[in-house]
Amino acid sequence: MPSIHTDKAFEQDLRDLRERLLAMGAKVETLIANSVRALTDRDSALAENVIKSDKDVNRLEVEIDDLCRRILALRQPAASDLRLITTALKIVTDLERIGDLAVNIAERSIDLSQVPPLAPYIDTPRLAEQAQQQVKKALDSFVSNDVVKAEEVLKGDDLLDALFLKIFNELLAYMMEDSKNIRRATALMFIAKHLERIGDHAMNVAEMVIYMVRGKDIRHPQSRNIPQE
Numbered sequence: 001m002p003s004i005h006t007d008k009a010f011e012q013d014l015r016d017l018r019e020r021l022l023a024m025g026a027k028v029e030t031l032i033a034n035s036v037r038a039l040t041d042r043d044s045a046l047a048e049n050v051i052k053s054d055k056d057v058n059r060l061e062v063e064i065d066d067l068c069r070r071i072l073a074l075r076q077p078a079a080s081d082l083r084l085i086t087t088a089l090k091i092v093t094d095l096e097r098i099g100d101l102a103v104n105i106a107e108r109s110i111d112l113s114q115v116p117p118l119a120p121y122i123d124t125p126r127l128a129e130q131a132q133q134q135v136k137k138a139l140d141s142f143v144s145n146d147v148v149k150a151e152e153v154l155k156g157d158d159l160l161d162a163l164f165l166k167i168f169n170e171l172l173a174y175m176m177e178d179s180k181n182i183r184r185a186t187a188l189m190f191i192a193k194h195l196e197r198i199g200d201h202a203m204n205v206a207e208m209v210i211y212m213v214r215g216k217d218i219r220h221p222q223s224r225n226i227p228q229e
Contacts, residue, residue: 031102
């Protein structure tokens with residue numbers, strides 16, 4: 001559990017930081033879900049709403065950056081508190097990029113809604129749900145200082161990669177079957193890749209949580225020693 005400070009103002013700043021990061025995380029989770037729903041429901045209005053809502057994510061990024069800098073300047077944190085602030089500064093960047101990827105999906109879904117569907121979107125929503133869960137779990141691990149949950153995010157990335165590869169191969173088959181499918185299949189490949197990248201950003205968050213709690217940098221494979229199930 002996070003340490004409690006006798007300085008109530010400092011403690012309130014840290015509580016505000018966690019709450020704002022959670023709020024930003026909830027918004028990007030919604031953007032992921034709505035961008036894929038816009039695709040499957042061929043709902044351009046919902047896609048446009050995703051694009052507009054990204055400004056809220058950008059606003060939160062600026063607010064959290066400002067809060068972190070204010071804490072650094074006024075409180076001069078050390079040790080675990082310093083790691084918390086520096087981790088938050090990195091997490092907020094990953095969340096902002098996840099928002100951008102959701103916007104990219106929404107833009108592709110608008111294009112695809114103008115042409116007949118290529119095939120039922122069975123695995124793409126599954127990929128989106130898994131990516132969304134990875135982001136949620138990574139943020140939960142940050143708020144609760146839960147290294148075990150962060151490690152689950154690292155392990156969960158294999159499922160995302162497997163789903164992405166399955167979708168990629170299916171779309172490749174559609175393109176080889178008929179050249180008229182190339183444009184739509186390519187757009188869907190980009191969407192799947194965006195979702196896989198969202199999983200990568202969740203991984204980044206999980207790695208930073210492990211650094212924050214243990215003080216160990218595991219961003220590179222050779223530095224990891226994650227217990228296997």
